[in-house]
Amino acid sequence: MPLPLLALAIAAFGIGTTEFVIMGLLPDVARDLAVSIPAAGMLVSAYALGVTIGAPIVAIAVANLPRKKALMSLIGVFIVGNLLCALAPDYSVLMAARIVTAFCHGAFFGIGSVVAAGLVAPNRRAQAIALMFTGLTLANVLGVPFGTALGQALGWRATFWAVTGIGVLAALALALCLPARIEMKEASLMREFSVLKNPQVLLVLAISVLASASLFATFTYITPILEDVTGFSPHAVTFVLLLFGLGLTVGSTLGGKLADWRLLPSLLAFLLAIVLILAVFASTMHRPVPAMVTIFVWGILAFAIVPPLQMLIVDRASHAPNLASTLNQGAFNLGNATGAWLGGMAIGTGVPLTSLPWVSGLAALGALALTAGSLSLERRAQRNMSLAAPGQCSQAPASAPSSTLRSQP
Structure with a gap:
């Protein structure tokens, strides 16, 4: 490093x-x-x-x-x-x-x-x-x-x-x-806040909120789930949480590598995998060994999306990356609080602990849909640029000065 x-x-x-x-x-x-x-x-x-x-x-x-x-x-x-x-x-x-x-x-x-x-x-x-x-x-x-x-x-x-x-x-x-000197652009308050007019930036912030909420709607209550549903002792719960933390570490590295390869497709794949692993956890939480395996994989996926989302916000707000990147951290924490509230509200209305992965899955599906929308917007913008480029080239000779035209062989 x-x-x-x-x-x-x-x-x-x-x-x-x-x-x-x-x-x-x-x-x-x-x-x-x-x-x-x-x-x-x-x-x-x-x-x-x-x-x-x-x-x-x-x-x-x-x-x-x-x-x-x-x-x-x-x-x-x-x-x-x-x-x-x-x-x-x-x-x-x-x-x-x-x-x-x-x-x-x-x-x-x-x-x-x-x-x-x-x-x-x-x-x-x-x-x-x-x-x-x-x-x-x-x-x-x-x-x-x-x-x-x-x-x-x-x-x-x-x-x-x-x-x-x-x-x-x-x-x-x-x-x-x-380094003593790190390259930076001089910040303008208007330019920094103008980044919020970009729908792609707002989409990334919304994805971060929903992705984080999908984690914390269940993970906030992971201890009672593991003790009351899976049957782990308090000491064993500590070991399972350590396993989850190891998954987070693996996921961060994996997410960074794949995001450098293909950013949005990787994020889309990770979010789809999160939806699936949450559905699996709704079943495996009843048995200790399958629950441990599922939680480890969930940990990998949960943090694999962080580097892509952080890189995506930096790319989408290249003229004001500092504010946008910082707002994305706020979005993650808003998702933490929102997810815990959603899980608590579900429990308060009588939903059993075993149903919390489905609450998380709905939030992850929302993040997946927004990511698909962002990918669609990006491809549409690239398609429009490619269609516009030939037209600009074909107009260039007609608009060139006559002297330039005469000088060409």
């Missing part, structure tokens, strides 16, 4: 860990701060909403900063936010600290994706983005389990002290490894 991408991956590991590790620490936080479990759960929702709302605001604020300086500033916010989490004397301060930390999340991944893509040859851009996001997948495989174990052993504050240390390490890596 090239050193600049390694530095971005270390930062992604820290950011991913601080986002998800709170889920494993909710009982400890609730007990220590004398709040209910649902109130502690709001720390998760507030973070996701902080990413969604804060991402475009922060992206605009750092739009004209040199890319290295912008990333260093964002990792600085990350360090301060986690330090405040570790020192928080009460629930309200912890909530504010989580929101501060969330503000750097979307902008860092958005700008970092553009920087990663610009550091390599054009035919390896999606793989570069995938390498950066490997840090996020490893956060689920290593950071969250170890962070949870550390918090349970030494208190939840110890986890945030450790994540603060990871942030300092990431800041040093970025300072030493990123």
Whole structure:
């Protein structure tokens, strides 16, 4: 892995860990701060909403900063936010600290994706983005389990002290490894927001929301599914979640490679496979070994779509990639919250846990339909360009100056 991408991956590991590790620490936080479990759960929702709302605001604020300086500033916010989490004397301060930390999340991944893509040859851009996001997948495989174990052993504050240390390490890596000058276009507020007039950009954002919702509508409730339906013990559930995290890591690499080969067709194939694997999981969740195999494959597919979607938004918004790429991170987090809400609403109306994969499948079908629409629009645009090109060529001699015509043999 090239050193600049390694530095971005270390930062992604820290950011991913601080986002998800709170889920494993909710009982400890609730007990220590004398709040209910649902109130502690709001720390998760507030973070996701902080990413969604804060991402475009922060992206605009750092739009004209040199890319290295912008990333260093964002990792600085990350360090301060986690330090405040570790020192928080009460629930309200912890909530504010989580929101501060969330503000750097979307902008860092958005700008970092553009920087990663610009550091390599054009035919390896999606793989570069995938390498950066490997840090996020490893956060689920290593950071969250170890962070949870550390918090349970030494208190939840110890986890945030450790994540603060990871942030300092990431800041040093970025300072030493990123090029001093990274090519960038001068940002214009009007140009940045004009990207939202592009229907192809809006389609990618909508695909990201639905794809993420398809994951979290079921995965949010994966522990009760595995314990109550499949029959796993709590200890075995931890192993299955580790298996899922390994699938995410494999999927990120696979998605990057295939996206560099054929971007939209690869995304279309992955989404179709997600619909199918969710249908399979509705059956295999009743038996331990088939459930484990299905969850591993689901993990691969769930993260295989991330590099293609991030690369697609950079391509679709080439004149304003930083804001669009950052908005896509907000779209992913909006999908997280939407998916959890859809799953919870379904359970609240009496739908059994065994039906949640079908709820997820509907969201994935929506993402698949939008991707097919985007591919159709792209092919239509290419066809129109190819039809227009011969006409332009045939008109050129007629409109050329007479002197030019006389000079030709």
